[in-house]
Amino acid sequence: MNKIEAIQNIKRVGKFVDCQAAGSQFQDNTIIYGRNTLGKSTLTAIFRSIQTGDKKIIEGKKSFGVTGDPDIKIRFTDGSNRTILDFNSNRWTEGNPNIQIFDTQFITENVFQGEEITFDNQKSLNQIIIGEKGIELNSDIQELQKELNELTENKRKLTNNFNKLLPSSDYGNITIEKFCAIPETDNLDYQIKAKKEELQRLKNKEVITTTIRKHLSFFNSLTGLDINKILTSRINFNPEEINHHISTHWKNKDASKDFLRQGLDLTKEEKESCVFCGQNLNAKELSLLETYEQFFKGEYQFLQRQVQQTKRKLDSANFENTINLLKADFEKYSLESKLTQEFFEQIILAFDSLKKDFESKFRDLYFTPTNDYSILFEQPLKTLIDEIERVLEKYFPTDGKTISQSQIISEINELELQKQRISKAFKDICQEFEQINSSFNNKRTKRENKRKELEDYSLEVFGLHKISINYYLKRMGQTL
DSSP states (O other), rough: EEEEEEEEEEEETTTTEEOOOTOOOOOOSOOOOOOOTSSSSHHHHHHHHHOOOOHHHHTTBOOOOOSSOOOEEOOOOOSSSSSEEEEETTTTTTTOOOOOOOOOHHHHHHHOOOOOOHHHHHHHHHHHHSHHHHHHHHHHHHHHHHHHHHHHHHHHHHHHHHHHHOOOOGGTTHHHHHHHHHHOOOOOHHHHHHHHHHHHHTTHHHHHHHHHHHHHHHTTTSSOOOOHHHHHHHOOOHHHHHHHHHHHHSSSSHHHHHHHHHHHHSSSTTTTBTTTOOOOHHHHHHHHHHHHHHTTSSSSHHHHHHHHHHOOOOOOHHHHHHHHHHHHHHHTTTTSSSHHHHHHHHHHHHHHHHHHHHHHHHHHHHHOOOOHHHHHHHHHHHHHHHHHHHHHHHHHTTTTOOOOOOHHHHHHHOOOOOOOHHHHHHHHHHHHHHHHHHHHOOOHHHHHHHHHHHHHHHHHHHHHHHHHHHHHHHHHHHOO
């Protein structure tokens, strides 16, 4: 058996906030004296944690009002080799010695004290006072206790192995009992991926919302243009009369229109004579002049300006590129959308068709499209805008009700822990742990039943032979 050579230090455990050995070593027989509440029970607890491998004993003794985890270093020797047993990061290092502890629990179970014989005292007397049946029952109890001790040792070793494979500090100091009680869950990889994406979105909230709102602003700028109304608008006169007059009398058609516009602007309201030659205007000239007014000042020019402005807006809009950027950003930031690839393709085709029809309208104001763009483009555009707003509200709600980064990290750790639980290595550990617990509980039940049987039998024997028993006990220095 290994001998305890020295306690090098105990930190943050019970009364020992920062205790150093200062060179003190244990001898073959060492007595430690201390008044009540000064740490004797804490030392016993440390040794029992070493014996059982139960880290919860140390965790339950953690000093109040200090930060950091318990830190214990104890040196053992077997005569030739020294081993440092270290409790760090909430677990013991490999090589826990099998030490024996004779504390109040041992005394209660094995030594008769006071004026009453309890069951734990009786078992030490059974073999000499209650005959073969008592001896047999006591032997059964001792055998069951031996098996329970072996199971306890197996559990201690398994716990140490578990703590090495899964550092408890990484997962909130989880015990093997709590770990093995975790239910097996499906689709963990998907859930972990989704939570990590959620964490990244939260970290990059400002960048993401700014980027997506920029796309939203672009698409909003294409609304309210009266696209379908402009394309289907018609004028109520034929400009061919003007074109015929210009082609007949002027060399430069563009210059001629400017010239005509200037003349029309200079003509008096009465329109009695030509502004350039002073000749009186007859009915034919007045009709032509009225046509000029409709061309330069009326609905024709108004419609022409509308077409030009809208065409300029559409020509400058990099629609397909913005659609592709939106899709890429949705994917980059893991923003799920209800819009399909087919939807994006159709709205791009609709926009291209719209541009072509405005080009045709610009060249000929009498052009009328065959497509209804209120259905073909404006409705899908509204659907696109509504979906972008829905996505923003889903992932970044305007009421500010989002969970914190620390909560998401905690949820990721829980999912990672569940993933560890279903791995083969930990499945095997938990299966063995459950088998040990099941066997332990069964044997403990058998032991308690045997104890009860022995207790009942003992009471019967003690009742019949109390005088004789007290005679022998008196000779031993005690009475019943």
